[in-house]
Amino acid sequence: MNAPNPGQALNYQLLRLGALLQLEQRARAASRHELEFLIVNETAGIVAYQQAALWQNPAAGGAPLILSGVATPDEGGPYYLWLDRVCAAIGRGADAHQSHGVNAADLPEALAREWPEWFPANAMWCPLTWRDGVLVGGLLLGRTDPWNDGERQLLDALAGTYAQSLLLHQRLRETGFWRRLPAKRRPLAIAAAVLLLAALLPVRESVLAPAEIVPIDPAPVRAPFDGVVGGLRVAPNQTVHVGEPLVSLDRTQLQTRLAVTQKALDMAREEYSDTSQQAMSDDKAKGRLAMLVSKVAQEQAELAYDQDMLTRADITAPSDGIAVFDDSSEWVGKPVALGERIMMVASPTHTQLQIEVPAASVVSFKPGSEVVFFSNLSPDEPVYGKLVFASYSSTLTADGVMSYAFRAALAPGVTPRLGLKGTAKIYGPRRVLALWLLRRPLAVLREWVSV
Numbered sequence: 001m002n003a004p005n006p007g008q009a010l011n012y013q014l015l016r017l018g019a020l021l022q023l024e025q026r027a028r029a030a031s032r033h034e035l036e037f038l039i040v041n042e043t044a045g046i047v048a049y050q051q052a053a054l055w056q057n058p059a060a061g062g063a064p065l066i067l068s069g070v071a072t073p074d075e076g077g078p079y080y081l082w083l084d085r086v087c088a089a090i091g092r093g094a095d096a097h098q099s100h101g102v103n104a105a106d107l108p109e110a111l112a113r114e115w116p117e118w119f120p121a122n123a124m125w126c127p128l129t130w131r132d133g134v135l136v137g138g139l140l141l142g143r144t145d146p147w148n149d150g151e152r153q154l155l156d157a158l159a160g161t162y163a164q165s166l167l168l169h170q171r172l173r174e175t176g177f178w179r180r181l182p183a184k185r186r187p188l189a190i191a192a193a194v195l196l197l198a199a200l201l202p203v204r205e206s207v208l209a210p211a212e213i214v215p216i217d218p219a220p221v222r223a224p225f226d227g228v229v230g231g232l233r234v235a236p237n238q239t240v241h242v243g244e245p246l247v248s249l250d251r252t253q254l255q256t257r258l259a260v261t262q263k264a265l266d267m268a269r270e271e272y273s274d275t276s277q278q279a280m281s282d283d284k285a286k287g288r289l290a291m292l293v294s295k296v297a298q299e300q301a302e303l304a305y306d307q308d309m310l311t312r313a314d315i316t317a318p319s320d321g322i323a324v325f326d327d328s329s330e331w332v333g334k335p336v337a338l339g340e341r342i343m344m345v346a347s348p349t350h351t352q353l354q355i356e357v358p359a360a361s362v363v364s365f366k367p368g369s370e371v372v373f374f375s376n377l378s379p380d381e382p383v384y385g386k387l388v389f390a391s392y393s394s395t396l397t398a399d400g401v402m403s404y405a406f407r408a409a410l411a412p413g414v415t416p417r418l419g420l421k422g423t424a425k426i427y428g429p430r431r432v433l434a435l436w437l438l439r440r441p442l443a444v445l446r447e448w449v450s451v
Helices: 006-029 032-045 078-090 148-180 183-199 251-279 281-310 433-437 437-450
Strands: 051-056 100-102 122-129 136-143 202-215 221-223 226-233 247-248 312-314 322-323 339-347 352-359 370-375 383-390 402-410 421-432
Touching: 006 032, 006 437, 032 051, 032 148, 032 433, 051 078, 078 136, 122 148, 148 221, 226 370, 247 339, 251 281, 281 312, 281 339, 312 383, 352 370, 352 383, 352 421, 421 433
Parallel strands: none
Antiparallel strands: 051 136, 100 122, 122 136, 202 352, 202 421, 221 339, 226 247, 247 312, 322 339, 352 402, 370 383, 370 421, 383 402
16 A cells, blocks of 8 residues: 655645635634634534534623524524533533533433434534633534544634634624724714703703783772873872872863752752742642752752762872873873773882793793893893792783783892883793704694694
């Protein structure tokens, strides 16, 4: 028998080494699924085997068992379940970190009984370990021929590359989104994350609305009867006291009526006097006395009423305070109806904030909500208060806008001038910024979809 040619053996070893280097290069460049397929199938180009199974340690973030020769194994099949238990048992063994031959005698009895049915007699366990001693997984190869030391050395050389590649993919899977993201899209991802965080930021609801300083419980000055304003005795914002004359209604018609009533009373009295004298001798005249007495009483009542109306033509201050109205020239000569308000008498120190919030901007505010008032005269000096009243229905304001009325009590010691106007800001509860910004679009959308 001829001896083997040393040159042919050397060429065979060089080809094998080249294939090993090429396989390691492919393993480093492969994706996760390509790498798993390569380990159980392409390793046959280096060492011959009939069956292969790649087991990945669950403690190191492993994946399901990978089998050679099939694209998608039946994870519920008996062969898969048996082989998975075999690999797990070897991985827990004392020699799990070293490559060694495996046979049925090395396994628990329950697994050893099924070995001849499912796997070749000669098996090789090739551990996939990393330099920190972590068992990434293991490659179980099976064939009918025994294994030699040269093949074991080749598998040990491949095992380091396989372990490194598998561990790299596991780390990328854990923190791989950012690394897999192209560099050009990272600024967009950062901007989207910032916008998302900002949208979830809780902010306080707030509404801006026109506001005015108004008195608390003012005393209205109203017309006591239908008439015409003859003159105003006070100027706007003048200090007044109880009983001080404020408004004088025109007396011409009242004086004329009083004179007519007085004349009618005098005539009724004279007629009663003449009839009384005739009644002494005339029974018919005597019967008229009762009627004349009633007539005199009626005229006296009308005279008293006219005198009272003439007295009430001078309207006096109902309380101490200041006279609140706009302009005297607007009232002089103006006809007024019974109960029509001409002015108010209010305390200059007993004030509150009146806020008119448009119905389209109103949100639910509870009593006690914080209010900040920025006056038109000094917007750099805000005044603070607490909400004390919110109307249940909207009304039409002077600007023609349907609005809800809110009132706020000002902080103690703060007494802005009556009639001072500006802008008020009402603060509500905290809500997510996105919901606060989208409250109006959502309201319109709800109207469209009738929800």
